[in-house]
Amino acid sequence: MHDVVIRTQELSKHFGAFVAVDKISFDVPAGEIFGFLGANGAGKTTAMRMLSGLSRPTSGAATVAGFDVFTQPEEIKRTIGYMSQKFSLYEDLTVRENITFFGGIYGLSDSAIKEKSDLLIEQLGLQGEVKKLVGSLPLGWKQKLAFSVAMIHDPKIVFLDEPTGGVDPLTRRQFWELIYAAADRGVTIFVTTHYMDEAEYCHRVSIMVDGAIKALDTPRDLKQTYQAPTMDAVFYHLARGAQRSAD
Amino acid sequence: MNQLLTFIRKEFLHVLRDRKTLLILFGLPIVQILLFGFALTNEVRNANIAIIDDAHDEASRSIIGMIAASRSFHAHALPGGHSSIDETFRSSGVKLIVLFPANFNTDLMHTQRARVQIIADASDPNTASTLTTYVSAIIADYQKARVQTTSLPYTISTNVRMLYNPQLKGAPNFVPGVMALVLMLVCVMMTSIAIVREKELGTMEILLVSPFKPMLVIVAKVVPYLLLSLVNVASILVLSVYVLDLPVQGSVVLLVAVSTVFIITSLALGLLISTITNSQQTAMLFSMMGMLLPTTLFSGFMFPIENMPLPLQIISNVVPARWYYIIVKSVMIKGLGFTAIWRELLVLVGMTGLLIVISLRKFKVRLA
CATH class of the missing domain: 3.40.1710.10 (abc type-2 transporter like domain)
Structure with a gap:
């Protein structure tokens, strides 16, 4: 068993009387691809924001890479990468300018940025597009670039908030190859998704309904437990009891 | 510090990439000065x-x-x-x-x-x-x-002197007005849009999860527009001196210093607008309606404030451009020094401080 890099204990977030996240507890070991599933409004994004230091939990406890979410959000920010559902690069900057900028705000030295961006451009096969504006690239490439940029400071954990929204299945597949490669290097991947085929790619999957975690296991065991042929069916079985409507 | 420079460089890239914005940024003051100087004038000629x-x-x-x-x-x-x-x-x-x-x-x-x-x-x-x-x-x-x-026995001869502007030219009136207008427009609109754009595109979230301090995001957003606005001040002054023959009577250093204060006021206003809006279009609308209109109406350069009904005179006091306009006129046209303008300057500085405090409070450090 690897070290635990994310640990939450009865972590909750209330907005007034509304309980967005209701006492969630789980451990994520290093190098795992942890799928975080739930319908819209189930509380996934709120949970993820608490873990990434953006939002202060109401109660409970959680550590990310050994840092406390209540007292050490700045240390957490330094050790994690983040890519959101909205495409998160600047379209009016070139490929290299984007890499330089994000490297820069993570405090990388100029020489480190140079080295990193050369490597990254080579890995993604973007040599010909370095001076092109990101806005002119196809969506699949943008997404791969965004993922690589989120990894530029060698984070221990990467949070991906619906990273493959609006991308065709083939590109999604290629994107997941990047994720696997990162996990093989020991990076922990915490990913939310709407696509059930992607849920199958995860090592373990948790399913959130109405702010609470209803199930957490490997995709295979989940299918067995709920006697369902696909993850889609498992999700449907658990989520149809939801009280909250999608927002 | 290095991080901040990286960020400021990025902001400059945004501005320089966007030809249309650039045109507005530097074209606006020139067009306004030339328009007011040669077309929209109260002077009667021919x-x-x-x-x-x-x-x-x-x-x-x-x-x-x-x-x-x-x-x-x-x-x-x-x-x-x-x-x-x-x-x-x-x-x-x-x-x-x-x-x-x-x-x-x-x-x-x-x-x-x-x-x-x-x-x-x-x-x-x-x-x-x-x-x-x-x-x-x-x-x-x-x-x-x-x-x-x-030679009649009794005559009263009136001896009229038009102080500060003997030829009754229009320029001494509108150049300070155009300065107020241009700075207000450029600073408020550009900063609010620059910040709201990050929200709209979702990059603000990425910035907030990074170790980069949210306060520095604001600094980095504001610095390029501060510098560009100073360029605008310079170009307006050069135009008015060399094209409109309107020399700066008072201290240029004081004028630039006061303009810097006013630019910061406007930037703070832009920041405030960006905290209460979520799309670039709303931000633009807010800037236009909320800033441009009161600035033209209540700064005193188009319509004398003394002629307005009392309620409007009172309202005009909260328009920062009104105070800036008085200061620029005093320094640039009348050649007065710091002792003559410190009250207006104090009002302006007070407004700026208040705006900065309010907008920083509203700027959500944590998105919760």
């Missing part, structure tokens, strides 16, 4: 006026000669006589008619009471009153000249 001279004597001819020599008028004789007055106003572009009755000079010599009639087209009241003042002044000049030669 106004068409007509003269009916029934006297045809020495006095009337002298006055007509003086009128014709004036650059304000383009005078011509109206041959049709009195019956054509109405028709002239209606059909031609004539703004004013000067009418000398018969025996003008004789009346003047013997009864000491001669009459001249001035008929003006008052459908544009400002031009009408300006033109009648000009004509009356010319007639008064003529009278004065005659009085000196004939």
